[in-house]
Amino acid sequence: MDDHELTAADRPQTPGGGGVPTAEAVPTHPFTLAVDIGGTGLKASVLDATGAMVADRVKVPTPYPIPPETLVSSLLRLVGPLPGAERASVGFPGMVREGVVLSAPHFSTTKGPGSPIDPHLEQAWSRFDLAAALTGAFGIPTKAANDADVQGAAVVSGEGLEMVITLGTGFGTAIFYQGELLPHFEIAHQPFRKGESYDDQLGEDTRKEIGHARWHKRVLKAIDNMRSMVFFDHLYLGGGNSRRVPRHELPDDVTVVDNTAGILGGIRLWEPARSDGSAGAVRG
Numbered sequence: 001m002d003d004h005e006l007t008a009a010d011r012p013q014t015p016g017g018g019g020v021p022t023a024e025a026v027p028t029h030p031f032t033l034a035v036d037i038g039g040t041g042l043k044a045s046v047l048d049a050t051g052a053m054v055a056d057r058v059k060v061p062t063p064y065p066i067p068p069e070t071l072v073s074s075l076l077r078l079v080g081p082l083p084g085a086e087r088a089s090v091g092f093p094g095m096v097r098e099g100v101v102l103s104a105p106h107f108s109t110t111k112g113p114g115s116p117i118d119p120h121l122e123q124a125w126s127r128f129d130l131a132a133a134l135t136g137a138f139g140i141p142t143k144a145a146n147d148a149d150v151q152g153a154a155v156v157s158g159e160g161l162e163m164v165i166t167l168g169t170g171f172g173t174a175i176f177y178q179g180e181l182l183p184h185f186e187i188a189h190q191p192f193r194k195g196e197s198y199d200d201q202l203g204e205d206t207r208k209e210i211g212h213a214r215w216h217k218r219v220l221k222a223i224d225n226m227r228s229m230v231f232f233d234h235l236y237l238g239g240g241n242s243r244r245v246p247r248h249e250l251p252d253d254v255t256v257v258d259n260t261a262g263i264l265g266g267i268r269l270w271e272p273a274r275s276d277g278s279a280g281a282v283r284g
Helices: 068-079 119-125 130-138 147-155 198-202 204-210 212-230 261-270
Strands: 032-037 041-047 058-061 087-092 095-097 100-103 142-146 161-167 171-177 191-193 234-238 254-256
Touching: 032 068, 032 147, 032 261, 041 068, 041 261, 058 068, 068 130, 087 130, 087 147, 087 261, 095 142, 100 130, 130 142, 142 147, 142 261, 147 161, 147 171, 147 234, 147 261, 161 212, 171 198, 171 212, 191 198, 191 212, 198 204, 198 212, 204 212, 212 234
Parallel strands: 032 087, 087 142, 161 234, 234 254
Antiparallel strands: 032 041, 041 058, 095 100, 161 171
């Protein structure tokens, strides 16, 4: 989907109220402002009660260095042109528990992924209440969770043990059982090969450095490792670099999903747990 900004006439007074683009079907409320925070780009759209987008996605590059206040102000500018919403959900590239950031590996660096860690940024992000900060900035109730968890909520079927791998600026994972999100594990920062982590060996900077063929072999090895670790019934590959993986070379129990899942999964943060085994709420 192309990035798009609405005209001034469509802009709401605040992120909590405003016009909605004309569509064949009338969108149903509540509207959810869905934000996907990435190491490379910040993306957002608005979803209706069915999960359908009521506006094209907007996107800007992620600025660096990026302390918490810079992220919050950048997101506030990003969502300004979008139709209003009653609530918001945010996917964040790090360990998030109950809306509070426990780790932000990309955002703790001086110039972005691959650059040195800044101790002051690392401290600023540790225990930062992202959900509360964005609730105040957006003026609507906001939930935040790990980005892979949010993306997975949009694609899992709710049958058996399902795993999600996101390939983008870094490497992310999420695990669901019978549609229920399991506690998040930072597999990305565990040893993978040659003393380096999954994040180190499979991130975008490394892909550019070693070339696509070698990177692709590493992706297949990572999938095999995940299969041995959790014995998944099905695995989904998402994130911006998932499109670079040749689908014909993947096993039958692996599916490539569209990168828009990082937005579309946002509505699941607000859904109650379901009794039919399908994916329910992601705690944010």
